[in-house]
Amino acid sequence: MLNMAVFTLPLLILTSLLVSLCNGAGIATYWGQNTGEGTLATACATGNYKFINIGFLNVFGNGQTPQLNLAGHCSPNIAGSCSRFGNDIASCQSSGIKVLLSLGGAAGTYSLSSPSDAQQVATFLWNTFLGGTSNSRPFGNAVLDGIDFDIEAGTGANYDVLARALQGHSTSQRKVYLSAAPQCPFPDAHLGTAINTGVFDFVWVQFYNNPKAACQYNGNTNQLLASWRKWSTVNAGQVFLGIPAATRAANNGFIPPQVLISQVLPTIKSSPKYGGVMLWFRFFDTTYSNAIKSSV
Template identity: 35%
Template sequence: MDEIPPNSSLILPTRSVLTSHSFHHHIRFTSRAQHQLFSSSLVHRAVLTTIATTTTATTTTTTTTTTTTTMTSFLLKVLLLAMIGLSSAAVLPREPLRARAIGSPVNTALPTGKSTTPPQTVAYFGQFGKLGVDSLSKFCSSTEIDIIVLAFVNVFKGAGGLPGMNLGVYCDSKIAGTDLLNCPDIGKEITACQAAGKKVLLSLGGEDEEQNSLPDDQSATELGDNLWKLFGEGKGLEAKRPFGGALIDGFDIGIPNGSLTRGIRLDNENKDPLGYPKLISTLRANFKTGTKKYYISAAPQCPMPDKSVGEAVYKVDYLFIQHYNNPACQLGGFVNSFKAWSADIAAHTTAGTKVFAGFPGSSTAAGQGYATHGEMKKYVAEVRGLPNFGGVMVWDVVHAAGNVESGKSFLQAMRESLA
């Protein structure tokens, strides 16, 4: 083994025999705590045992002394290597920085409980706006939005046995023999959005509950596989992909929104959300075959529990809680409602599900529950310290962009609420 350089923090004595006392004087510690940690460690005990053994051995003969001294040096170096895991004392030669310099202090601070992921803003797009005035790329260029959700895949099994879509005024050309839309330009905008650092999700929902129900697991599996082939990295339906080669970043499960859209009916006649968990597990299995990270979100109404989704809320990455169109948990009831959701999700998940506060973008975006810019900021301030707080969601982006108070849009107010 190479000799330890003279500029290292360990200096071996020149005499042939080490004692426990002299050993302590040849290691430099940067703090009393480090010295105490080393003194109480198993490595320290092993070192002293080695010293004691070799000290006894040196009384035999000069030859033995020389041999055991060399062995002592060797064993000490080996044992000192193990010290790195027990102490932050600088006992090895200094080397160029890698991920962390060898011997440098290790951060042992306990976690604060708060999320390390910055809160994000989410906005739905696709059901409102004017062609030529509003566009996906327009909103993707905004610094106020982190995640854009396209609405909707509103038919789960339509013509040709495939899903169907509705993107309002933004795309109305259909792919022959299906209810799918042919939207190559939106595909290009999706790619541009992602290049700008935005996530683009695709929402499953709409007003026609008969067209977007999941009565059983077989229906859910079929839908999950078709969505992966049409909007993800699956193979087999390349000629029918609505957005061409663009890949969305995940799927959002419905946004029940009163008269605007009633979302997905994920239940059978007994109102059990049978299809929802199976849809999620199918999508998750497909995601594992992809080349990038994909997400699943859900947008339940604020009353707990939301019977339309059941325990499936514990299986998503993002939860966009709609704090509107439900008097008991909107406005005055917002804080208690959000805290209850946060606690429930924290108690049932370990995968880091983020909970978002959902608001209508203007007084006309929802039937009731609109919060002004100032009210929204006040509510968010009361819950943003929760460990699993994810950010703010708005329905929808066109309403929010056009809702201006004191020269600032609702989108800008959302961003400011998270600053």
């Protein structure tokens, strides 16, 4: 008689890996920072993306009036100017694409002065962009799927409180997805504490614009893969490889598509936490996602 216990552990490992790959493998990108990238609906209609982060809410916290910066796509300070994107968001979601609002970015004024401040920001985000109610909802009746943390300024103080407060709005009927976009030096100075809470569903690590940190592609994959191995251990649902969509999209860290396909993806896809690739950003993604989507 066969000893079924011999097959149990390998089978469980294989099943876990397959579930991870089937549920998570996809491409994420950022939209909202260049009017030349077209509409959100057009981006989703490509069929290339599984996640789109709308960037950015780059003013918030510390008593400030929160402000969107969508780089000319609309004028958030003018009532109703951005409401047309509500239909785009709904169109994307009907195709199974998760749409999140990204906080922070490289240019902005934001910080969380206290746990109470973080709670207030969480309430604002819930009522203005998620499942709550407000007289001022920039995207109309659209309900975004979650919030992305792209925190690149100030300190990391109280972002763990913000993340937990947002997670607290999840229900069995509607989950609030949380993602983070840390820099590749490990652990991230701004988001390390927040990520350690374990409440983030997706972490798309920025393996670019960090040439001195020895954690991105520099002509060979050694440093990149060594850094990936560290990030693949974080307490989060899935980890994505964040890279520029073109040489002009970042100062450094660009990986030619064929190098990604042949030298990077075969290794990182073996991680149970592998979720896919994040491309910065939609405006520059004229060919890259097409080139890699069948391999991701």
